[in-house]
Amino acid sequence: MKQIQSNQKNNAIQVIAINNLIGKIHQLSISVLILLLLSLLLLSCSNKKKEVAESASQANVEASIKINEAMSSAQSYEIVPSEKVCMVNNRFMGVPQIPIEANGTTYYGCCENCVEKLQKNLDDVRFGSNPLNDSKVDKASAIIVQDKSSGSVFYFASQEDAQSFINKNKG
Numbered sequence: 001m002k003q004i005q006s007n008q009k010n011n012a013i014q015v016i017a018i019n020n021l022i023g024k025i026h027q028l029s030i031s032v033l034i035l036l037l038l039s040l041l042l043l044s045c046s047n048k049k050k051e052v053a054e055s056a057s058q059a060n061v062e063a064s065i066k067i068n069e070a071m072s073s074a075q076s077y078e079i080v081p082s083e084k085v086c087m088v089n090n091r092f093m094g095v096p097q098i099p100i101e102a103n104g105t106t107y108y109g110c111c112e113n114c115v116e117k118l119q120k121n122l123d124d125v126r127f128g129s130n131p132l133n134d135s136k137v138d139k140a141s142a143i144i145v146q147d148k149s150s151g152s153v154f155y156f157a158s159q160e161d162a163q164s165f166i167n168k169n170k171g
Helices: 002-071 112-120 159-168
Strands: 077-080 098-102 105-109 127-129 136-138 143-147 153-156
Touching: 077 159, 098 112, 105 112, 127 153, 143 159, 153 159
Parallel strands: none
Antiparallel strands: 077 143, 098 105, 127 136, 143 153
């Protein structure tokens, strides 16, 4: 009879151990599920912020283009301030852009992608070409001329070159 009681006690202990193990697995499963849900929530929030920022940036670009087209007059070229030019897209934006420091020089870009491109000088993006003589011009120190009909810009090493280009291309 002692052996039967001993087997019953062992079975009871095994049942308790299995129940404890199942309880811990259940708690662990719930914890993992909660962590997954929180991760999804955080990721979706950051994507929404990114989408809002990108759509706002695109809206700014489109608004700038429309404003520039509306303000176009008989003269189709004008000198513009460098801080209102995206030096990666080579476009006059009409509003101050993001200042980007690279090797002690300030360039301007319209979004976070521009920051990396200008800082690393990907595709030699910090330099433009003077349309009068095809010489290389550092965009940070350039005199910038906007084509009012398209919003695109040209870079010149001097005020004289820029004015010569404008006079040569008067409508």
